[in-house]
Amino acid sequence: MKFTGSPNAAAFAAAFAICLSATALTLPAVFTPAAAQQKVIDGRGVTYVEFNGGAFGTEGGNSWSETNKNGKVVFRFRETGRDEWSVYLVDESRGVNLQIDLFKKMIFYADKGNPTLRPLYPITHVEGNARVVQKAPEPKPPSSREIVNERARDMLDGAASSRQLSTSVLDARLRSVGRLLASGELTRRNRRLLTDLTIQDQAELDRRQARARPEPIDPDSRSRNFGPAIWEFSRDGRTATATLARTSDCRRDCNDEIDYEAIISIDCKRGDRSANIIFWTLGEERDEGRRRLVIANVDGERTRLRARGQSSLNGVSLKAEMPLDDPFFADLAAGNRLRYRVEDRRVRRGSLKGSGRAIRSMLSHCLR
Numbered sequence: 001m002k003f004t005g006s007p008n009a010a011a012f013a014a015a016f017a018i019c020l021s022a023t024a025l026t027l028p029a030v031f032t033p034a035a036a037q038q039k040v041i042d043g044r045g046v047t048y049v050e051f052n053g054g055a056f057g058t059e060g061g062n063s064w065s066e067t068n069k070n071g072k073v074v075f076r077f078r079e080t081g082r083d084e085w086s087v088y089l090v091d092e093s094r095g096v097n098l099q100i101d102l103f104k105k106m107i108f109y110a111d112k113g114n115p116t117l118r119p120l121y122p123i124t125h126v127e128g129n130a131r132v133v134q135k136a137p138e139p140k141p142p143s144s145r146e147i148v149n150e151r152a153r154d155m156l157d158g159a160a161s162s163r164q165l166s167t168s169v170l171d172a173r174l175r176s177v178g179r180l181l182a183s184g185e186l187t188r189r190n191r192r193l194l195t196d197l198t199i200q201d202q203a204e205l206d207r208r209q210a211r212a213r214p215e216p217i218d219p220d221s222r223s224r225n226f227g228p229a230i231w232e233f234s235r236d237g238r239t240a241t242a243t244l245a246r247t248s249d250c251r252r253d254c255n256d257e258i259d260y261e262a263i264i265s266i267d268c269k270r271g272d273r274s275a276n277i278i279f280w281t282l283g284e285e286r287d288e289g290r291r292r293l294v295i296a297n298v299d300g301e302r303t304r305l306r307a308r309g310q311s312s313l314n315g316v317s318l319k320a321e322m323p324l325d326d327p328f329f330a331d332l333a334a335g336n337r338l339r340y341r342v343e344d345r346r347v348r349r350g351s352l353k354g355s356g357r358a359i360r361s362m363l364s365h366c367l368r
Helices: 007-030 144-156 167-183 188-212 219-224 327-334 355-366
Strands: 038-040 046-051 054-060 063-068 073-082 086-091 096-101 106-110 118-128 131-133 230-236 239-247 260-269 274-283 291-298 301-312 315-323 338-342 348-350
Touching (some): 054 073, 144 167, 144 188, 230 355, 239 355, 274 291, 274 301, 274 338, 291 327, 301 327
Antiparallel strands (some): 046 054, 046 118, 063 073, 073 086, 086 096, 106 118, 274 315, 301 315, 338 348
């Protein structure tokens, strides 16, 4: 095509030619439908998956079987549902639930002893009825809030009664729930349901501990006629406190004897992401104004805290700060045995009676 006339016409012709050449380059890529299509086997079409050592496959209807590497059937399952990326199976005879998750390429397993789905086998091969999609969906990394609430739903779905679980499993569930509650990421509904679950679990654990043995009395309290140390919860406006303390047997006139002695207190303020821990009378005069290492051990789980010495009414206390989502709080709430000390000094023993209700109530108040 040839343009004649003014310089403007010539410039227009040059621009038009550039546009044509650009269009010729880009049109084939835009209008190639085969390049945008892909076959995908998802949760609604899968019929067979393999893992290292065996496979799961349909047998018609809602029946599935698990075979070993030799092709021999070892277990049978009933399909209970499907969604976009998963198939859900159950074996009522053993109380086993499975999730074949093609999105995560993993087979998840749960049973009566532990109702929480957990990874069992990575998926190595998939067969089934593929569907054509415009583009394979890009896996979007879930947010921390989504991950926490998915774990909460897994824990709540089919949660076994507290009395049906062994003490070790009950302990493990209390610790797991404590970490979820301390995360601050739960929805209001999941927080309420998990709080109810922990109250039931803690009550059952307290009942078993009381039946097994009486609560030991700290030897340091006998000279002042103190009773057993227990954890209590209190709140004042936006502030909440969990306190381990012991109370004297006398209720009215104690002849100037101390009738209440705090041992450990943990306090937090709603909206803050940390809590202050005070170990009362743990320090010595030389610790005032200095930082000391406090080592706390709950059922073998050791936590190291950097605490500063400060004067208090009945000695020198050591104060440390920790984030509310630290596993130490969940361990305290679910633990059976607490020992703590300052660096190389003598070990002290602390009661954990009532710590479940007190610490979880404190966390629930501050993490709203």
